[in-house]
Amino acid sequence: VLSKDYTSRFRFSATYTNLPEGKSVVNLLPDSMEMNVTTSGFSMLNLKWFTARRNMYIDCSLMKLKKDSTFYISLNAVSDKMAKQINSDARIISTTPDTLFFNFSKSAKKKVPVKLISNISFAKQFHLSDSMTIEPSVIEIFGAEEEIKNISFVETQPLTLKNLNKTTVTKLGFSLANKLIGASSDSVSVTVPVDEFTEGETEVKVSIVNLPSGYTLKIIPDKVKVKYKVSINNLNKVNELLFRVVADYSDIGNDNSSKLKIKLVSAPAFITSVKLNPEKVEYLIRK
Numbered sequence: 001v002l003s004k005d006y007t008s009r010f011r012f013s014a015t016y017t018n019l020p021e022g023k024s025v026v027n028l029l030p031d032s033m034e035m036n037v038t039t040s041g042f043s044m045l046n047l048k049w050f051t052a053r054r055n056m057y058i059d060c061s062l063m064k065l066k067k068d069s070t071f072y073i074s075l076n077a078v079s080d081k082m083a084k085q086i087n088s089d090a091r092i093i094s095t096t097p098d099t100l101f102f103n104f105s106k107s108a109k110k111k112v113p114v115k116l117i118s119n120i121s122f123a124k125q126f127h128l129s130d131s132m133t134i135e136p137s138v139i140e141i142f143g144a145e146e147e148i149k150n151i152s153f154v155e156t157q158p159l160t161l162k163n164l165n166k167t168t169v170t171k172l173g174f175s176l177a178n179k180l181i182g183a184s185s186d187s188v189s190v191t192v193p194v195d196e197f198t199e200g201e202t203e204v205k206v207s208i209v210n211l212p213s214g215y216t217l218k219i220i221p222d223k224v225k226v227k228y229k230v231s232i233n234n235l236n237k238v239n240e241l242l243f244r245v246v247a248d249y250s251d252i253g254n255d256n257s258s259k260l261k262i263k264l265v266s267a268p269a270f271i272t273s274v275k276l277n278p279e280k281v282e283y284l285i286r287k
Contacts, residue, residue: 076095116159122163156172243266
């Protein structure tokens with residue numbers, strides 16, 4: 001029974017080969033097609049069971065010019081060549097679509113940064129311990145020159161993480177709205193560094209800046225408490241020498257206040273949510 005010929009309809013994925021060099025297709029080509037195939041029962045079972053066999057290569061060197069730089073391939077005219085990809089005795093009775101059309105433009109390529117689209121929430125006391133990283137952070141896109149000239153970045157597919165409490169590494173594809181644009185990579189690796197945070201406090205001496213010659217400025221108090229949040233792994237790295245807090249003489253009288261506002265001008269990059277206590281100090285000026 002399996003040696004007899006049968007006719008059945010199958011959907012084949014389409015792969016296009018031998019496209020013209022230096023040109024890009026500017027119209028959407030079908031990524032699959034349906035074919036009525038007549039072949040032996042043995043080959044028919046292979047097509048039914050092994051879907052990987054249902055891939056059809058379309059040789060674009062067989063294109064013919066229609067008009068106005070539009071090219072076409074009649075699939076009925078090349079059905080014998082396609083049938084041989086199935087089996088030496090297979091016959092393709094009909095194909096949908098029966099004709100493929102091609103419009104070309106000058107191809108181009110350029111490198112663009114990858115933009116991460118994310119929506120992340122953290123478990124209580126957990127936060128980012130460093131900047132999120134994307135690898136690769138820059139990819140090359142290619143396609144028709146007019147299609148890519150206005151593209152300045154490529155967005156990832158949305159990354160959604162809820163109640164995160166540990167460092168996470170994941171792969172993301174791209175949200176390329178234009179299917180005619182290709183990319184040098186189909187995904188990027190995103191690292192979200194997460195650590196548990198705690199509150200810390202240290203006392204820092206206030207420095208005087210912009211004091212005119214011949215004047216002295218005494219502030220009360222001359223030390224302030226610096227409160228901050230820091231990851232548990234970095235807690236022991238923090239000390240008062242990593243902070244610089246200043247009282248700026250040139251700010252006196254700017255806000256009609258009898259007190260001088262204190263400014264934090266430097267702090268470790270690995271801490272967050274820094275607060276000064278007090279935020280303003282009393283002062284005495286002597287000449």
